[in-house]
Amino acid sequence: MKHTLSVLVENKPGVLTRVASLFARRGFNIDSLAVGITEDPTLSRMTIVVAADETALEQVTKQLHKLINVIKIQDLDPKDMIDRELVLYKVNAAPERRHEIIEIANVFRAKIVDVGKNSLTIEATGTSDKLAAMEDLLRAYGIKELARTGKIALARGSRDA
């Protein structure tokens, strides 16, 4: 099962290493990890996507809690979270096929952010499902390069007290 962990950590050097190496040491493969400063500049939020069963996840969560720099961990409920990922696709695009690709981008509310002689670069954000669907279509044209931020997520506002 895929889990999205939202981990609040102290914004200090080395914290990313501590977290990442803990996952590696305990035999977890991280699908994605995104990290950035929060509303409080002394804190960063890491959004970590891992595949794990319940027992293994419980163990790794407890181990994470033991890191002194880790303040809070949430295992986000997929039904009750907002998650986004940003992807850049550089797609093969001969001039005569550009419009097809632009159309796909439009359907998915993605943006063309660069145009080359034989390529288009598309910026897309969304949930993993949406991005996967779009990627599927783009593959037909040939994706030359791809970069993604990894998922970031927050619990929905309805969960606030």
Add this chain to the structure above:
Amino acid sequence: MRVTAAQAIVKSLQAEGVEVVFGYPGGVVLPLFDALYEAEGIRVILTRHEQGAAHAADAYARVTGKPGVVIVTSGPGAANTVTGIANAYMDSVPIVVITGQVATHVLGTDAFQETDITGITIPITKHNYLLDDAEDAAQVMAEAFHIATTGRPGPVLIDVPVDVSRGELTFKYPEKVSLPGYKPTVKGHAKQIKEAANLIAKARKPLLYVGGGVLSSDGARELKELAELMQLPVVTTLMGKGAFPEDHHLFVGMPGMHGGKFTNYAITETDLLFGIGVRFDDRVTGKLATFASKAKIVHVDVDPAEIGKNRSVDIPIVGDARTVIAAVTAELRKMGAEPRTEAWMRVIDDWRARYPFHYHQSATSIMPEYAVERVRELTKDRPTVYCTEVGQNQMWACQYLKIREPRTWASSGGLGTMGFGLPAAIGAQLGRPDHLVIDIAGDGSIQMNSQELATAAINNLPVKVVILNNGYLGMVRQWQELFYGKRYSSSTLPQDCPDFVKLAEAYGAFGVRATTPAELDAALTAAFEHPGPAIVDVRVEREENVFPMVAPGGSIDEMLGGIPGGPVSEMLDAEEFVEEVWE
């Protein structure tokens, strides 16, 4: 008052009440050693190897309950402490290790004697710091001691670049430390405690399974109270030795791979396994599926990550062992619970009588078990701290010594570090100057840190090393005998190289050899009475094995060797007893 960070670190040590520092100097740590020079109230013990310093600090902490402190230089000095840090981490021992580091402006350039020691020790420290600003020195020291000694104790490392140690600050030692991401739970959950007490009151075959957590929370007294109130039998793990007096009628030995048959049977038959400060280590549990499979499990631990890690648990209680034990006892008193373990104790006593540790005596050669027994008998009226090396020697020490007091036992548990014993004895002797300190050693292990004989000799630390010299890496040989067709690959050591008596003498220590049982007592006594450090080279029967033994991965009630017999006492089948115990 402005002071350098190096001075602030020493002042912090003083503020923490540190009396002994184990260390070894080198280029970038000189500001610290300079600040230590003539520092009031702190004795600096120069070991002969940084690993020795780390183990000595570790054992000092084990026997005193106070954190051990190590100060070494960067690069090789820091790297040499790694085994010692890993050892302290595995056994949850509070030590604070301060390492020198190259100057900040060359950090990351592979400068001379630069090693990324904070990176290296992430997985083997509870926490570590790179002190990058002199202003933070006192704060970081206070945090380090706080983290090392509270919750589940463990090693903390502080890496101090040489320019930072020369930087200045106004020293003020923080009175309180508050870390947003670190709040160990001390008190157990009240409802869980009540349920646990209920289970004890109801159980017919309860068993307390006690580990190092009880010692590190100084909970031996509370444990004894609980056990005696409800007449609960107690097993202590290798790490828990001393948490319960081993000459007590409720003591049921050490469980696990080389534990007592009677102990493992008790675990197999218990209906309530009450674990306190233990971690269901594989050397204890053997095959998990059959470990205490008839029992409800209560698990008390200050580290929530240990609960349910290896074995699922019925009643988890996160909290400090001593606090929780006292709360459970209070609850039982409130309930007016009465002991009901008489029949169960009879079964256990029967097992204990049937399946004691056992070996064949010899008139001509010294059996290693006999040597340990003689050490036990010759020290039974003296306050003694027992340390061990690793291997057969350690297991015989576990089986044949009787540890009577908390914090009088120092043995490398989780890491199984050969070479721990002698530096540990040194640390223990410094922590308990009035105790006789003995290292039960192997001829292999002792050679891993024998240079520390110099530390013992120079500092007048009268530690006694009793080498069970079998001319083998005996535990390795035993496995090769049992599981590798007696192919003794790289496990033979010549018994007379080195000549351990001469080795002792080379350091100005006392050396004596015993080759026959008749010589043994005199040799041991001479060493124990000698005012300085001593080695007893005990030439033991070479191919004796440690039994009984649970085969790796096997069920703990199926043991090789020892006195033949099954787990089930005849009494368990007796009808009246069945009635009495199971209703």
